[in-house]
Amino acid sequence: MDFEKFCRENCVERKGTGTLKWDSLQEVFGDADLLPLWVADMEIQSPPSAREAMQKRIEHGTFGYGKVTDDYYEAFFGWQKKHHGVELTKENVRFATGVVGSLYAAVRAYTQPDASVVICPPVYYPFYDAILNTGRKLVTCELDDNDGYFTLDLDKFDKTIAESKASMFILCSPHNPVCRVWTEKELEGMFEVCRKHGVLVVSDEIHQDFTYNKEHPFVSSALVGGGKYKDMLILLNSGSKTFNLAGLIHSHVIIFDQKLMETYDAYIKSIGSPEVNLMGVVGMGAAFRGGEEWFKNVKALICHNYDYMKQAFAKDAPKIVLTPLEGTYLSWMDLRGYMDGKEVADFIQKKCRLACDVGEWFSFTGHGFVRINLATDTKYIKTAVERIITNLKEL
Numbered sequence: 001m002d003f004e005k006f007c008r009e010n011c012v013e014r015k016g017t018g019t020l021k022w023d024s025l026q027e028v029f030g031d032a033d034l035l036p037l038w039v040a041d042m043e044i045q046s047p048p049s050a051r052e053a054m055q056k057r058i059e060h061g062t063f064g065y066g067k068v069t070d071d072y073y074e075a076f077f078g079w080q081k082k083h084h085g086v087e088l089t090k091e092n093v094r095f096a097t098g099v100v101g102s103l104y105a106a107v108r109a110y111t112q113p114d115a116s117v118v119i120c121p122p123v124y125y126p127f128y129d130a131i132l133n134t135g136r137k138l139v140t141c142e143l144d145d146n147d148g149y150f151t152l153d154l155d156k157f158d159k160t161i162a163e164s165k166a167s168m169f170i171l172c173s174p175h176n177p178v179c180r181v182w183t184e185k186e187l188e189g190m191f192e193v194c195r196k197h198g199v200l201v202v203s204d205e206i207h208q209d210f211t212y213n214k215e216h217p218f219v220s221s222a223l224v225g226g227g228k229y230k231d232m233l234i235l236l237n238s239g240s241k242t243f244n245l246a247g248l249i250h251s252h253v254i255i256f257d258q259k260l261m262e263t264y265d266a267y268i269k270s271i272g273s274p275e276v277n278l279m280g281v282v283g284m285g286a287a288f289r290g291g292e293e294w295f296k297n298v299k300a301l302i303c304h305n306y307d308y309m310k311q312a313f314a315k316d317a318p319k320i321v322l323t324p325l326e327g328t329y330l331s332w333m334d335l336r337g338y339m340d341g342k343e344v345a346d347f348i349q350k351k352c353r354l355a356c357d358v359g360e361w362f363s364f365t366g367h368g369f370v371r372i373n374l375a376t377d378t379k380y381i382k383t384a385v386e387r388i389i390t391n392l393k394e395l
């Protein structure tokens with residue numbers, strides 16, 4: 001594949017278009033002039049099928065209340081079955097305005113106000129917010145860092161849950177930011193511990209499509225152990241990462257157990273949650289239907305960007321520990337071979353002039369790590385890598 005050509009034809013300038021990633025640098029980093037590699041969305045235009053369907057809808061010119069069409073269900077269910085082997089029915093699915101919002105909803109719907117909720121840092125920082133902003137007790141069980149490869153110690157996990165009497169575990173699968181695609185065995189280990197202690201699992205599977213090795217596939221929590229944990233599962237996903245449609249604010253809540261679904265429905269009724277987003281249904285449905293070829297190319301570009309970074313660091317900054325990219329499109333690197341962990345955030349922003357998510361956003365003890373979004377034009381990855389290497393040499 002000609003990656004330069006692909007980027008030329010598919011990547012667009014986003015600055016000045018009301019984009020969180022490019023236009024919030026002043027507010028978030030105090031500096032508008034950084035190269036942004038933080039927010040998990042892409043500079044790549046969404047699949048043609050999605051754009052065409054939305055254009056057609058705009059031509060139609062009415063934007064009254066939408067509904068989820070049979071076409072949508074068919075396309076979404078087809079994607080889930082084909083890519084992940086998960087079979088869904090309408091009864092299992094509800095719609096929401098984002099996975100993060102659904103984390104809050106799950107915490108509120110299923111736990112008591114004084115409950116403890118467990119997460120495994122380093123992990124996507126809104127997980128902390130969903131626990132703390134709902135007034136629940138935050139319980140952390142840090143992953144183990146084995147020279148850049150992250151794993152969960154099940155004994156520690158068991159002890160943490162037992163001691164905190166936690167009632168919910170929020171799982172990130174695949175795990176942002178440590179690039180792990182949990183194996184079925186690992187998931188089964190986690191779920192057995194949860195089962196033993198009566199802990200409900202909320203499985204955030206938004207990155208499910210981003211895996212890079214057929215030998216190491218994503219396994220949905222719904223399929224673990226032949227589906228035997230479905231009765232303790234709230235599964236969240238969306239095509240928003242897959243097709244770069246996050247701004248459409250459209251996602252899925254999947255619940256197999258009837259009682260759990262009744263509780264969810266009652267909670268949603270109690271807060272008068274909004275109807276589904278019209279463009280979410282139109283755009284994401286069309287992406288599930290016609291976006292597969294586009295998606296293959298995007299994954300190839302992500303691999304290309306990762307390989308470029310890996311080779312450049314191996315050659316010119318060998319003390320950077322770059323985590324293997326099993327899943328997600330977010331690279332994760334440890335710069336503590338070059339400086340004290342507490343200096344890394346400043347180094348990346350002030351010296352390298354990059355806007356990145358840094359380790360301490362994901363874990364209280366995460367200083368020293370940097371997350372770089374790979375789903376972008378290769379020219380930005382090259383710039384970032386070059387700035388990191390040059391500035392490390394000047395230390």
Ligand SMILES: Cc1ncc(COP(=O)(O)O)c(C=O)c1O
Pocket residue numbers: 040097098099100101124172176204206207238240246250251
């Ligand atoms: C693990 C994870 N969950 C959820 C989200 C955001 O989901 P949404 O935009 O649907 O709220 C992200 C975005 O980066 C993510 O990485």
